[in-house]
Amino acid sequence: MPEKDPKFEKIVKKIEETPSAKEEGEEILKLSPEEKAEQLWAFWGDYRRKKYETLLEQRKLPREKKKKLDEIEELPELVNLKERISELWQDKRVQTLFKRHLEENLKEREKISPDLKDYHQKEKELEDSEEIYENILRNLFVHRGEEPDEMTQIQIAENSAKIDVFKENLDKTFQENPELASFIQYEKLKDYHQQFEKDGFIWAPSRQELFEKILAHLVLLNKNRPMLLVGETGTGKTRLVRAAVERLTNREAFEIGEEAKSDIRPLLGSASIEKGKTFITYGPLGQALTGKKTSLDKKSDGGGIFYMDEMNGYPPDALRSLIKQVSGRAPGEKITFAAWRGIWENVAEKSGIIGAANLPSEKHPDRSELPVEIVRELVSLEVDYPEQTEKNPELYEMMLAALMDKNGRTRLKEGELEPDWQEKVEPRTKEKTEELNPDSKSGGTLWRFANLVGEIQKSYKGQENVLSPAKGDASYLQRAVLDPGIVLSWLREYRVSRLRKGEPLKQFLQEKFKDWSGQKTYPREDRDLLKTFFSTYDLPIEGPDTKKSDVKDEKIWSEKEIGFLSPRVPRPKEEIEAPKPVSKITFLEDGTEIEYQPVENPEELIVEGREINFVGKTSAGEILLEDKETKTAKIIREKEFENTRRESYVEKTKKNLGNLKSEDLGRKIEQIIDYLVDSVPRKEQRKYREKIEREIKYLSEEERIDFILEYLTHS
Numbered sequence: 001m002p003e004k005d006p007k008f009e010k011i012v013k014k015i016e017e018t019p020s021a022k023e024e025g026e027e028i029l030k031l032s033p034e035e036k037a038e039q040l041w042a043f044w045g046d047y048r049r050k051k052y053e054t055l056l057e058q059r060k061l062p063r064e065k066k067k068k069l070d071e072i073e074e075l076p077e078l079v080n081l082k083e084r085i086s087e088l089w090q091d092k093r094v095q096t097l098f099k100r101h102l103e104e105n106l107k108e109r110e111k112i113s114p115d116l117k118d119y120h121q122k123e124k125e126l127e128d129s130e131e132i133y134e135n136i137l138r139n140l141f142v143h144r145g146e147e148p149d150e151m152t153q154i155q156i157a158e159n160s161a162k163i164d165v166f167k168e169n170l171d172k173t174f175q176e177n178p179e180l181a182s183f184i185q186y187e188k189l190k191d192y193h194q195q196f197e198k199d200g201f202i203w204a205p206s207r208q209e210l211f212e213k214i215l216a217h218l219v220l221l222n223k224n225r226p227m228l229l230v231g232e233t234g235t236g237k238t239r240l241v242r243a244a245v246e247r248l249t250n251r252e253a254f255e256i257g258e259e260a261k262s263d264i265r266p267l268l269g270s271a272s273i274e275k276g277k278t279f280i281t282y283g284p285l286g287q288a289l290t291g292k293k294t295s296l297d298k299k300s301d302g303g304g305i306f307y308m309d310e311m312n313g314y315p316p317d318a319l320r321s322l323i324k325q326v327s328g329r330a331p332g333e334k335i336t337f338a339a340w341r342g343i344w345e346n347v348a349e350k351s352g353i354i355g356a357a358n359l360p361s362e363k364h365p366d367r368s369e370l371p372v373e374i375v376r377e378l379v380s381l382e383v384d385y386p387e388q389t390e391k392n393p394e395l396y397e398m399m400l401a402a403l404m405d406k407n408g409r410t411r412l413k414e415g416e417l418e419p420d421w422q423e424k425v426e427p428r429t430k431e432k433t434e435e436l437n438p439d440s441k442s443g444g445t446l447w448r449f450a451n452l453v454g455e456i457q458k459s460y461k462g463q464e465n466v467l468s469p470a471k472g473d474a475s476y477l478q479r480a481v482l483d484p485g486i487v488l489s490w491l492r493e494y495r496v497s498r499l500r501k502g503e504p505l506k507q508f509l510q511e512k513f514k515d516w517s518g519q520k521t522y523p524r525e526d527r528d529l530l531k532t533f534f535s536t537y538d539l540p541i542e543g544p545d546t547k548k549s550d551v552k553d554e555k556i557w558s559e560k561e562i563g564f565l566s567p568r569v570p571r572p573k574e575e576i577e578a579p580k581p582v583s584k585i586t587f588l589e590d591g592t593e594i595e596y597q598p599v600e601n602p603e604e605l606i607v608e609g610r611e612i613n614f615v616g617k618t619s620a621g622e623i624l625l626e627d628k629e630t631k632t633a634k635i636i637r638e639k640e641f642e643n644t645r646r647e648s649y650v651e652k653t654k655k656n657l658g659n660l661k662s663e664d665l666g667r668k669i670e671q672i673i674d675y676l677v678d679s680v681p682r683k684e685q686r687k688y689r690e691k692i693e694r695e696i697k698y699l700s701e702e703e704r705i706d707f708i709l710e711y712l713t714h715s
Contacts, residue, residue: 126163185568190408192397197406206386207243218352225328227379236385253306255307264322300348303349312369320373333346386484408562412555413504413552420443459475467536478523506539510541584596589632596624607648669708673689
């Protein structure tokens with residue numbers, strides 16, 4: 001028996017020590033052993049996490065209020081989890097599956113532990129540099145009325161260069177080590193899940209890049225000008241602004257509802273009277289600009305960023321006046337508006353305005369324009385949908401994160417998640433690897449769903465999509481689009497309520513598609529086109545194929561396997577071993593059997609008038625010559641073989657010269673001279689050639705043949 005991992009034994013011992021449990025609900029009893037083992041993982045993860053969180057909370061309490069460890073164990077929530085764990089643990093098949101999976105997972109992680117530790121160390125250096133860089137920019141944002149000094153500029157340049165180098169090195173490590181990359185990707189997906197559950201927003205690569213552009217605009221490039229985010233419906237402009245503002249200013253963005261857009265004045269403020277005193281109560285825009293709730297406040301709290309969603313929906317004249325008034329104002333400068341009734345305030349240090357708009361286009365001419373003089377004052381940034389490609393499958397990764405639980409587990413079955421990979425051999429390196437199957441119907445439910453959503457978004461934007469080759473301009477949707485917010489909310493609903501009941505993901509999505517695509521607000525052309533999109537990705541909402549299942553088998557996904565689900569992770573490469581040459585058997589003249597490795601094309605020789613073939617080499621590397629007539633073999637050494645080859649050449653030449661016509665003889669003699677010249681050192685070749693040519697110059701044809709043959713024999 002192999003020695004057990006002590007970490008493995010410790011975890012199993014803890015589970016075995018849980019008390020007897022009460023009878024579990026019918027839903028868990030109906031599960032397969034694999035599903036129960038996955039459920040056991042979930043309960044065990046919940047138990048550890050909740051106990052750890054409780055212990056952290058206890059540390060903050062005064063000594064007299066702290067609970068003892070055994071009292072913590074008796075908390076109702078932990079007792080309930082222990083009972084559930086114990087109930088599942090009684091099933092021997094579940095226990096065996098859990099132990100096996102736990103041991104495999106620990107071994108996989110232990111194998112790459114040193115590399116992962118090194119990667120985390122480099123990642124920490126990157127995060128430290130990014131934090132320093134962001135802190136510098138936050139400080140500059142607050143003091144953007146002043147030019148940064150030389151030291152600050154050097155710090156910005158230094159940290160920016162460091163960040164680029166760290167990212168390049170981390171990416172190189174990621175690409176060079178697929179197994180390590182799978183664990184890194186798994187941890188990234190867990191982080192995405194936590195972001196999604198906490199803020200409803202995921203800092204995917206494209207969103208991080210947009211944040212950096214927003215930061216650079218507000219701080220370095222166009223310091224005091226309002227910013228406008230433009231993009232199609234559902235690209236996530238509002239979620240991005242909220243997340244970016246909180247990250248930059250450590251407070252939420254100032255916002256208003258749709259009903260408040262008809263009049264900008266209340267957003268700035270309105271007159272109030274209290275105890276005979278008249279003052280201004282600032283609206284959300286006024287508070288963002290001044291950092292005050294009323295004009296009576298003596299001190300500003302720094303203000304904040306006001307977010308104007310659907311900026312082109314505000315009254316044009318009032319919007320024009322507002323933007324012209326605030327554009328270019330640095331913190332500390334005086335500002336006033338008619339609504340403030342002559343009160344002047346200093347522009348707050350963290351104030352700013354970010355707007356968003358779906359501007360009119362050839363496809364959407366009905367949308368409101370922004371006046372040219374307003375656009376001139378704004379800095380625009382385009383926001384697109386998260387990418388869904390093999391190199392950057394952001395949308396798929398966000399979906400995976402939405403389906404994870406708090407412990408980083410996913411309970412979906414094989415056939416419901418994974419892309420379809422095909423074996424591929426690199427012609428240059430002769431390495432075996434994998435490539436994605438491009439068929440739209442290939443892969444698991446979630447992979448096809450991610451690709452489907454990506455193509456629907458392309459169609460809505462009027463870009464070439466999977467249906468364009470067949471339908472041309474008829475492949476473009478007019479009003480219907482699936483945005484990431486809707487999609488992730490669906491998947492969260494599935495994880496929380498439907499997955500536990502055993503409902504397949506495909507069935508759930510088909511139900512959602514049917515309800516969503518059947519909305520009467522969408523034109524008939526859109527509804528029909530959506531049905532074609534769904535069928536193209538084998539997710540039909542009509543016909544007999546709606547009942548076809550994607551599930552292949554029960555599956556307990558390891559951390560490594562979850563990481564490998566993303567095509568971002570490089571596929572492992574395997575060198576293809578050259579096929580070992582097939583050995584053959586022949587016999588020596590005395591009848592001894594000899595094994596040898598044959599050559600591809602046996603070389604024909606003539607020795608003492610007999611035809612002999614060079615057929616291969618023995619295991620000791622000796623040359624094996626086989627008589628063509630008797631089929632018996634002879635073993636000779638490499639040096640002797642070279643002499644045999646020379647003798648064979650002479651014999652073949654003698655035979656050929658005698659059969660040559662006069663016009664061909666001269667050409668053949670020249671070839672023989674070339675052969676003779678090549679046999680001497682390079683320095684001597686010129687003199688050697690001249691010597692031979694002098695000696696045969698005045699000889700007859702017959703004399704030339706004799707002379708050349710003599711040279712060949714003794715050369």
